[in-house]
Amino acid sequence: MVRTGAQYVESIKDNRCIYIGGERVQDVTTHPAFKGISQTIAGLYDISSDEKENMTYLTEDGTIANKIYMIPKSIEDLKDRREAIQKWANATCGFVGRSPDHVAGYLAGFASRPDVFARGGEQFKDNVSKFYKHARDNDLFLSYVIIPPQTDRSKASHEQENKFTAVGVYEEKKEGIIVRGSQMLGTGSAVSDYIFVSCITPLRPGDEDHALSFVVPLDAPGLKLYSRPSFAADKPSSYDYPLSTRFDESDSLIVFDDVFIPWEHVFVYRNIDIVRAQFHETPAHVYGNNQAQIRFVTKLKFIIGIAKKVTAMNGIDKFLPVQEKLGELAAIVASVEGMLLASEYNYTTDENGTAYPNRRFLYGVVGLQDTIYPKVIHMLRDLVGGGVLQVPSSYKDMINPETRDDINRYIKSTDVSAEERVKLFKLAWDVIGSEFAGRHQQYELFYNGAPFVTKGYSFRNYRYEEVVDLVDQFLESYQIPQSFEEQVL
Ligand SMILES: Cc1cc2nc3c(=O)[nH]c(=O)nc-3n(C[C@H](O)[C@H](O)[C@H](O)COP(=O)(O)OP(=O)(O)OC[C@H]3O[C@@H](n4cnc5c(N)ncnc54)[C@H](O)[C@@H]3O)c2cc1C
Known part of the structure; x- marks a missing residue:
């Protein structure tokens, strides 16, 4: 049921x-x-x-x-x-x-x-x-x-x-x-x-x-x-x-x-x-972390969606340096999403036929989460500027007849009402600055263990055989010269 x-x-x-x-x-x-x-x-x-x-x-x-x-x-x-x-x-x-x-x-x-x-x-x-x-x-x-x-x-x-x-x-x-x-x-x-x-x-x-x-x-x-x-x-x-x-x-x-x-x-x-x-030795940790990554991708997409809307509302998205920052955010989020899909596409199965998302890609991104999340939050913080604090203390100032006209006149963007603008910037503050936002920084850093633990997962699950083999093959392609005259290729 x-x-x-x-x-x-x-x-x-x-x-x-x-x-x-x-x-x-x-x-x-x-x-x-x-x-x-x-x-x-x-x-x-x-x-x-x-x-x-x-x-x-x-x-x-x-x-x-x-x-x-x-x-x-x-x-x-x-x-x-x-x-x-x-x-x-x-x-x-x-x-x-x-x-x-x-x-x-x-x-x-x-x-x-x-x-x-x-x-x-x-x-x-x-x-x-x-x-x-x-x-x-x-x-x-x-x-x-x-x-x-x-x-x-x-x-x-x-x-x-x-x-x-x-x-x-x-x-x-x-x-x-x-x-x-x-x-x-x-x-x-x-x-x-x-x-x-x-x-x-x-x-x-x-x-x-x-x-x-x-x-x-x-x-x-x-x-x-x-x-x-x-x-x-x-x-x-x-x-x-x-x-x-x-x-x-x-x-x-x-x-x-x-x-x-x-x-x-x-x-x-x-x-x-x-x-x-x-x-x-069961897929429990893998399934739990796969769920966590699906959620994380959604959260990152939501955050860069806010960045896109804020920059458009402030008219700064027309500046090339701002487009560069938005592009960097997009690259980060697309990479995390790519790792999620790669872990699914390269799935493995155990002797019972149970399917596991691939651990290399799953834990690869888990091991970077402690740097990805603060970076994305910092970039959003940079893009919103002081707008997140140029907001009334609460909705009450927006409906109070004594104050609402000033707010409607001064807290606005071209073609965007105060109500809509304040709504977006208050949302941005709840992502970067409120106590809830601070707790989320702590959450993404620790929910899966301290950073030394999560990087340990990436270390143990990478399966280095392939990359070591690549190096070994190359090392085998040349030897120590047998005489001073032997030519270096
Ligand atoms: C918001 C939030 C929600 C959480 N939700 C859950 C939950 O739902 N269920 C649950 O079970 N747990 C939950 N946790 C707990 C989480 O799993 C732990 O915070 C995490 O495992 C780290 O343990 P700790 O907080 O005791 O930090 P510690 O283990 O004390 O680590 C703190 C720091 O000390 C250093 N350190 C500690 N030990 C070592 C070591 N051996 N070697 C080197 N350096 C070391 C590292 O710098 C590390 O970052 C949550 C945590 C947070 C912050």
């Missing part, structure tokens, strides 16, 4: 425990910090449940599901999946990183390689397969926390002053486990149905109690979310902050205050090797 937006909204009205601003949230769907993003996610489900959008597929079990849960078997499947994800990315202009399609890709990746989980016992393989089907057939929204909280990164989890700083198994019971501790950083968790919890940073011997992988529903007793400040709640209107008000996903520290996890929700139990293998 695929859900509608209304069904999704109903599903998150439960007893979840979220704290923000010193208070517990009573209803996440109406609280000012989370209302905007829950409505945005509801909008995504309205798109996918609309038959005309072609976002569903027939599963191998004969059910109808959202394509975000597809396990691709061919290039056509990869294309289908991309086009579905693209529809959602278009609806959020690429500014919602952890929409439900992100972790759905991880689950699909896990389910395609149940043998990896079977290494810990047949029951874990079954748990993964059953939960994947449950999530797929109920069109669930999962977020994830897979990083231990920042305390002392030079120490392993078990070496921290408080052993249960990072989430770990506190007690084993017949029916399941009790987990205690915390994990960062739950983007979108406040408005999701379940959280997938594990650890992607390397665990060390002695960390077995932290070597877990499980899912937990948001209303599980003892589960608490501590949200960062909202960028949506205090804003005067969507006209003033169009992105902050709709797309602030929220990020939360997740605390496990002795939370009971039934065995059927446990995928990996006290096994360091399988915790690592679930990400990298």
Whole structure:
């Protein structure tokens, strides 16, 4: 079954425990910090449940599901999946990183390689397969926390002053486990149905109690979310902050205050090797990052669309140096899009016939994201000039009879009304300058790990054989001269 937006909204009205601003949230769907993003996610489900959008597929079990849960078997499947994800990315202009399609890709990746989980016992393989089907057939929204909280990164989890700083198994019971501790950083968790919890940073011997992988529903007793400040709640209107008000996903520290996890929700139990293998010996990480790149391409396109409109509105697009800057932006964005398509076109398959976007091109661009995004933002900042601050404090100044005439007279461009101009420049500010914009710079830098981690992915996945062979072949084409007289070609 695929859900509608209304069904999704109903599903998150439960007893979840979220704290923000010193208070517990009573209803996440109406609280000012989370209302905007829950409505945005509801909008995504309205798109996918609309038959005309072609976002569903027939599963191998004969059910109808959202394509975000597809396990691709061919290039056509990869294309289908991309086009579905693209529809959602278009609806959020690429500014919602952890929409439900992100972790759905991880689950699909896990389910395609149940043998990896079977290494810990047949029951874990079954748990993964059953939960994947449950999530797929109920069109669930999962977020994830897979990083231990920042305390002392030079120490392993078990070496921290408080052993249960990072989430770990506190007690084993017949029916399941009790987990205690915390994990960062739950983007979108406040408005999701379940959280997938594990650890992607390397665990060390002695960390077995932290070597877990499980899912937990948001209303599980003892589960608490501590949200960062909202960028949506205090804003005067969507006209003033169009992105902050709709797309602030929220990020939360997740605390496990002795939370009971039934065995059927446990995928990996006290096994360091399988915790690592679930990400990298299955297509999970590849599918998650493929979704991230589809979203990233959309976001970059949206940003250069703003650059094009702003320069036209200010009449500076007629200057050659400005055209050069627009051309550079276009070249960057076309390259990122090209890498996405190259990863699809050069797909590989595993022994089960599951199709993977090519890792060389996927991780090649992942490894550059920490420089691409700040550069594009800087170039937009350069092109908009002070126009983003030559705007009234809020829409109220634009409708107040005392002030509106001045605004209409002075904040305008040729053939463009003040209302239209202010609208565009306020959007540009939400991309480059608002607190929401600053969080997005941090997001693109870190969502997939720190830059040294993402460049490690490019390093490990490039497959250097081909390029080393090229050099070796050339080196073999000439030798050291055997005498002083031998001629150099
Ligand atoms: C906006 C945002 C949203 C996020 N959403 C999610 C989410 O939904 N789910 C989730 O699980 N996580 C999420 N994260 C967490 C993200 O995965 C981490 O921020 C990321 O893995 C880096 O870890 P860290 O923040 O602890 O930084 P650190 O690991 O502390 O790294 C900070 C810096 O320290 C240096 N450094 C640290 N360790 C080393 C080392 N071993 N060698 C060399 N240099 C080092 C590097 O300069 C690095 O950039 C999110 C983060 C952000 C910022």
